[in-house]
Amino acid sequence: MLKVKDLSVSYGNKVALTVSNLEIKKGEIIGVMGQSGSGKSTLVKSCLGLIPFKGEVIIETDDIGVLMQEQYYVDTMTNQKIIEGLLNTRLNKDSKLQELVDFFEFSSQLSHHFKNISGGQKQRMSLIMVLYQEPTLLFLDEMTTGLDFESRQALIIQLKAYFRQHQTTVVMVTHYAQEIEQLADKLLIIHDGRVIAFDEPKRLFQQYVGYSAFIIGNHIKTSVKVQQPDQEYAVARRLISDGDDFRRTQGDIELVYTEVMKGEQA
Amino acid sequence: MQSRKFVFEMQNLLGNMITLFFGFAFAPMMGLVFGGSYSDVPQALNQIYLSFFCTIPLSMVFVGFSSLFSQEMERGFTLRAELFGYSRLSQAWHKFMAITVFVILSSIIYSYIFLSYFKLPLPNLSIIAQMAIFQILSTAIYFLIVFLLTILLKKFSRVYGVAMISYFGIMIISGIMGNMNVGRIGAYLPIKMFITNYATHLGDTSYISGKIGLYSLILLAGLSMIVKAVVGRSNGNKHQR
Ligand SMILES: Nc1ncnc2c1ncn2[C@@H]1O[C@H](COP(=O)(O)OP(=O)(O)O)[C@@H](O)[C@H]1O
Ligand SMILES: [Mg+2]
Numbered sequence: 001m002l003k004v005k006d007l008s009v010s011y012g013n014k015v016a017l018t019v020s021n022l023e024i025k026k027g028e029i030i031g032v033m034g035q036s037g038s039g040k041s042t043l044v045k046s047c048l049g050l051i052p053f054k055g056e057v058i059i060e061t062d063d064i065g066v067l068m069q070e071q072y073y074v075d076t077m078t079n080q081k082i083i084e085g086l087l088n089t090r091l092n093k094d095s096k097l098q099e100l101v102d103f104f105e106f107s108s109q110l111s112h113h114f115k116n117i118s119g120g121q122k123q124r125m126s127l128i129m130v131l132y133q134e135p136t137l138l139f140l141d142e143m144t145t146g147l148d149f150e151s152r153q154a155l156i157i158q159l160k161a162y163f164r165q166h167q168t169t170v171v172m173v174t175h176y177a178q179e180i181e182q183l184a185d186k187l188l189i190i191h192d193g194r195v196i197a198f199d200e201p202k203r204l205f206q207q208y209v210g211y212s213a214f215i216i217g218n219h220i221k222t223s224v225k226v227q228q229p230d231q232e233y234a235v236a237r238r239l240i241s242d243g244d245d246f247r248r249t250q251g252d253i254e255l256v257y258t259e260v261m262k263g264e265q266a
Numbered sequence: 267m268q269s270r271k272f273v274f275e276m277q278n279l280l281g282n283m284i285t286l287f288f289g290f291a292f293a294p295m296m297g298l299v300f301g302g303s304y305s306d307v308p309q310a311l312n313q314i315y316l317s318f319f320c321t322i323p324l325s326m327v328f329v330g331f332s333s334l335f336s337q338e339m340e341r342g343f344t345l346r347a348e349l350f351g352y353s354r355l356s357q358a359w360h361k362f363m364a365i366t367v368f369v370i371l372s373s374i375i376y377s378y379i380f381l382s383y384f385k386l387p388l389p390n391l392s393i394i395a396q397m398a399i400f401q402i403l404s405t406a407i408y409f410l411i412v413f414l415l416t417i418l419l420k421k422f423s424r425v426y427g428v429a430m431i432s433y434f435g436i437m438i439i440s441g442i443m444g445n446m447n448v449g450r451i452g453a454y455l456p457i458k459m460f461i462t463n464y465a466t467h468l469g470d471t472s473y474i475s476g477k478i479g480l481y482s483l484i485l486l487a488g489l490s491m492i493v494k495a496v497v498g499r500s501n502g503n504k505h506q507r
Contacts, residue, residue, distance in 0.1 A: 050345070066349055072341040076281025085274020086350050129350055
């Protein structure tokens, strides 16, 4: 679906991103994580051809949708009029649009102006317009950054159902490990303009953490990594006798991310 | 043309106070104020009528449209719309259509107010047609200039600065504002030519000035070519297949 080869993007004479090889298959949902300024948006923008780049980006579809990190529509009219204008349609004559509006429970927002609706609703409005195009490849850049926990959760549940129905290939940039857990098939971590990890979360876990891990007191920083299955009981027994609260995991994304980043920064 | 996009651009203009004020209220207000001191000199009234008639596309585009469009560009709406399949050229086309409708509408309202207030007769039909053509050609020329400025300068503050300087500059050079003497050049400025040529011919049945139209068309053709080249270049880094 998407192949990137020897990609290099510079702003001025500063190289912001290099990717030697990246391949995303049809129907895969890729979660992209990395610190602010690491090059996540740059990756999205170069795949879309919005910024000049060296190298090769091959996309096997013309139906590309994108939700950019920044959101802005005109302030001169209501949301409904913006949607109708940009999609060149009428809501009351367009069942596909009505379905999307219902799906994202957006109808109460239609008569408002864009600047007056909440962050979560802004994202829904963009999603409605993006998904109306029925993209086979979809880029979501920090869709949920700045949303409160409940809005994020609601949106992710809606999207999960949508992607499952439509077999959409998705590249999703996010800061929330939980979203990767719920949605993504693969995790891609960018650091300092380079891809430092790209695989299924389970395999990254095995590679960077081990067989399993005990997270103590719900702090990622205080965790005990376990390499062999038969060591688990000893660790658990010790934690119990210490009176610690803990949970066992074999795929915690936040832990994977922290460990990958540790290796990078050490 | 796509009807909903045209409606969208109409609503976009309608929601913009600056466009409404400068596009619709400026010309009649100024016309009445300046005309007031010459209310019994028909020749002078004709000149004032035509002068502020010319400011309608000028204000609509340089003051209204430039603020609206440069903010859309700066805040990324232009790009966002492109990503929804509403290409830059299509945006330009629908915006231009909407502005032209506004200019014609405003010109009619202005003419009605000015002519009836000073009890002047309606110009001859063939002159009205020529005035309409001039108005549309002017709108197109100004539109292309501001569109180009916005694509090149991108930021609202820069575009608006240059647009406002051009706005007052054109009004001053054309003799609408103040009385700067531009000598013989004046005879070659479309607006100045239009005002002086038509002021004495508003009632004529047989007067036709091809020169002004020709000038405008040449200007328009040149500008279109530049815009096409610039828009084509700025879209030049699409993904490779
Ligand atoms: N238009 C730009 N001009 C110059 N530098 C930029 C531009 N956009 C991004 N950068 C720089 O490139 C790096 C990567 O940016 P970005 O891809 O936006 O990061 P992320 O999305 O991961 O936060 C950052 O150091 C940022 O400052
Ligand atoms: Mg970003």
